[in-house]
Amino acid sequence: MTRTEHRHLHSPDETRSFEKGKLELVNMEGGAIGRLTLFPGWKWSEHIRPIAGTESCEAPHFQYHVSGRLRIRMDDGAESEAGPGDVTSLPSGHDAWVVGNEPVVVIDWHGATEYAKR
Numbered sequence: 528m529t530r531t532e533h534r535h536l537h538s539p540d541e542t543r544s545f546e547k548g549k550l551e552l553v554n555m556e557g558g559a560i561g562r563l564t565l566f567p568g569w570k571w572s573e574h575i576r577p578i579a580g581t582e583s584c585e586a587p588h589f590q591y592h593v594s595g596r597l598r599i600r601m602d603d604g605a606e607s608e609a610g611p612g613d614v615t616s617l618p619s620g621h622d623a624w625v626v627g628n629e630p631v632v633v634i635d636w637h638g639a640t641e642y643a644k645r
Contacts, residue, residue, distance in 0.1 A: 536562045536634075543643045546574045547625075550642050561639025565595070565631040570624035578643050586638035588617040595631030599623045 532555050539551035539562075547569035551562045571584050579585070583602050592613040600606045602620035609615050617638075625631050635642070 530556075532556055536560070543645075545578060545643045548574065548643075550639060552639055558636070559640045561635040561642060563590075563631070563633045563635055563639070563642070565597070565625050565633075567625050567628050567630065569631075570622070572622045572624075575643055578645060583619075584617075584621050584623070585619045586642055587619050588615065588635055588639075589637035590615050590617070590633040590635045593632040593634060595629040596626040597623055597631045597633070598626050 534553045534555060536551055536553055538553075540554045541552045543550040543552070547567075548563065548565040551564075553560050575584065576582070590609075592609045592611055592615065594611050596608055596610045598606065598608050599615070599617060600622045601618075607615075608626065
């Protein structure tokens with residue numbers, strides 16, 4: 528018999544805090560789901576690069592954007608902006624930052640397990 532799982536992001540298995548943000552991670556049999564909250568002024572290259580130790584974000588992401596606006600610049604120079612209701616699939620090799628004064632909240636189905644891991 529297949530077992531169902533029911534979890535809530537308000538009760539994460541792990542919380543990783545970093546300057547101007549946090550990741551709440553829920554581990555399930557089918558995979559990990561992360562909720563990233565990024566506050567105004569957050570930028571990957573300033574706040575996560577020292578943790579990751581890479582020139583750009585090497586984690587691919589598959590995300591649903593709940594709130595706020597996130598600007599994304601790929602290593603090849605291509606840029607896009609995502610906001611509430613958007614779904615993004617980002618390959619490795621990017622920078623990102625919060626646009627405006629509203630926190631960005633994204634649900635990440637791919638890439639969260641290693642994100643901001645010290």
